[in-house]
Amino acid sequence: MSDVERRVREVVARTLKIDPGRIEDRSRFVEDLGAESIQSVELVAAFEEEFDIEMDEEEALDVKTVGKAVEFIQRYV
Secondary structure, eight states, X not given: OOHHHHHHHHHHHHHHTOOGGGOOTTOBTTTTTOOOHHHHHHXXXXXXXXXXXXXXXXXXXXXXXXXXXXXXXXXXX
């Protein structure tokens, strides 16, 4: 597991208040992990803070799985 992937999983677990063991690359934020719409915005903000980056919010909100979030963030770091 890459450092980016580990940190993404930690942010997701902390933001959604779920067990990190539930998080897989193919986990969908809403359908599998139970994220509500406001939490999607919170996730984007948490990723920006964790990685000290500025993401395009509209593009970021189109990212639906943990694995795609890792790929998306890797473009910024």
